[in-house]
Amino acid sequence: MVDDKTKKGKRDRDRVAAGEEYEVRYLMKKTGITESQALALIHRFGNDRQTLEREARKLTG
Template identity: 60%
Template structure:
C-alpha cells in the first residue's frame, strides 16, 4: 500500500475512477471491465492482461 492507504495494485469495482482507468488503458467497455473484475478479481496486472486478450 502507498502511504496514503491506497492500494494501487487493485481495481475497486465500485470505484468509477478505477474502472474508468482500466477502460482508458485497455480499450474495453465498462461492461467488459466489470465482467473482468467479477471473473478474475481485482488485481490490476491480471485485469490488464485479460483485457488485452479481448482486444487483440
C-alpha cells in the same frame, strides 16, 4: 462511496475497486475495453490490476 484521499496508509495501486467509477474508467481507457467488459473481468478474475490488464488485452487482440 469515494476514497478518502486524506488517508496516507498502505497504497493499493495493484488493485482495481469495481465500486470506484474512476478506477473502472482508468482500466477502460488504458486497455480499450467497455465498462461492461471491465466489470465482467473484475467479477471473473478479481481485482488484481496486472491480471485484469492482461485479460483485457486478450479481449482487444
